[in-house]
Amino acid sequence: DTGVSQNPRHKITKRGQNVTFRCDPISEHNRLYWYRQTLGQGPEFLTYFQNEAQLEKSRLLSDRFSAERPKGSFSTLEIQRTEQGDSAMYLCASSRDLPYEQYFGPGTRLTVT
Amino acid sequence: GQQVMQIPQYQHVQEGEDFTTYCNSSTTLSNIQWYKQRPGGHPVFLIQLVKSGEVKKQKRLTFQFGEAKKNSSLHITATQTTDVGTYFCAADLMIYNQGGKLIFGQGTELSVKP
16 A cells, blocks of 8 residues: 555646646545645545546636546646646545545645746 | 534643544534644544544544534543644535545644643
């Protein structure tokens, strides 16, 4: 069990650029979650997958955000036309169907300048 | 929308003192989970509570789920410097009978003075 991994760990980009993050879940976990966390706040739910199916996407997400999990293994989160307000830590987590305890990756820290 | 309120936001204690954080929801929850996040780290799962009135213990940590399944608490007895971090409750909304969508509270940041 190598845990959840995320790449890159840090990303600095200019406003208006597109960025893509990758998450590799624990191999036997079929659920994968994306969260966003800003300083002093709890993780904020963005979206989650069961296998390759995207079950829900937060209404807080604009159309600039998209996530995929094409083969039910790794996932990517893309942000188009980044804005300064997108600066945050993007966390990925995975779990089994039951129990739902989630294992988090180290996160990708995005800074939009 | 669904909100989970957690208090206090900060707690500073002397090593050896007890610590409690409280979590409240306006709606009945299917279950609640607790996570700990060390400074600079990521959330780490501590426990899940499912049953009304449930109490679970992990060494010096005691977790409770309210009878109405709308509130929960985490109590740490005799804090140690290793307890430092932010403790989050996370409510599972069980959307469409599919669990796993968690709504996190704001967290309680615990600092322990040796």
